[in-house]
Amino acid sequence: MSIGLPHQRERFYNAAAIDTLLDGLVEHGFAITEHFLDAELVDALREELFSLERNAALDNAGIGRGNEHQLRRDIRGDAIRWLDQESLAQRRYLAVMDDVREAINRGLYMGLFEFEAHFAHYPPGTFYKKHLDSFRGRANRVISSVLYLNRDWPADGGGEMALYASDDDSCELGRVIPEAGTFVCFLSDTIPHEVLPTRLPRASIAGWFRRNASLGGVVDPDH
Numbered sequence: 001m002s003i004g005l006p007h008q009r010e011r012f013y014n015a016a017a018i019d020t021l022l023d024g025l026v027e028h029g030f031a032i033t034e035h036f037l038d039a040e041l042v043d044a045l046r047e048e049l050f051s052l053e054r055n056a057a058l059d060n061a062g063i064g065r066g067n068e069h070q071l072r073r074d075i076r077g078d079a080i081r082w083l084d085q086e087s088l089a090q091r092r093y094l095a096v097m098d099d100v101r102e103a104i105n106r107g108l109y110m111g112l113f114e115f116e117a118h119f120a121h122y123p124p125g126t127f128y129k130k131h132l133d134s135f136r137g138r139a140n141r142v143i144s145s146v147l148y149l150n151r152d153w154p155a156d157g158g159g160e161m162a163l164y165a166s167d168d169d170s171c172e173l174g175r176v177i178p179e180a181g182t183f184v185c186f187l188s189d190t191i192p193h194e195v196l197p198t199r200l201p202r203a204s205i206a207g208w209f210r211r212n213a214s215l216g217g218v219v220d221p222d223h
């Protein structure tokens, strides 16, 4: 029997930041929000990623999909693990991303129906060269997201994410310091970006809001 109390779901993010995030996507194609996620949840996600790393439970990330998948340490040097609701922290993060997805759908009419994400660990000296996360025409990744997990990132730590307006390196739109709690969203097929060489072990969660775009029978598979 209901006792008449409204159902209170704990929030683990700064809901007031969502409008700014939507504005940024519309006006610039990207949005950078500091202190987006609850600090304790960020800590739990970081601990989980570093424990996966210690237990050799991460896989070296590659590039290209399906049969064309290949390891290219000269292009990207991170090791990853897909989120699968295994831990409370993952479930909480995925629930936050569901709220973000719904807000984007309500505000921007985007029809995003799914979110996929992986932990990423960049060992010292690694990077991810400039790339797009999806290609126009067969893009089912519509909006990319990154949450950063390292606390107290030093000024000389490297590992920033640089966002560009085009393939031209001179058109840099912004640089994101990979500091715990910072959350970035950008249009997957529009904003080239790169991870600059990191000096410290760098921890993040990269995620994609997707639309079901199986165009002309070409289904974009999961990596």
Ligand code: OGA
Residues within 6 Å of the ligand: 120, 128, 133, 146, 160, 161, 193, 194, 195, 204, 206
């Ligand atoms: C990616 C990516 C950026 C980052 O995984 O596709 O661009 O800052 N990550 O980790």
Ligand code: MN
Residues within 6 Å of the ligand: 131, 132, 133, 144, 193
């Ligand atoms: Mn990317």
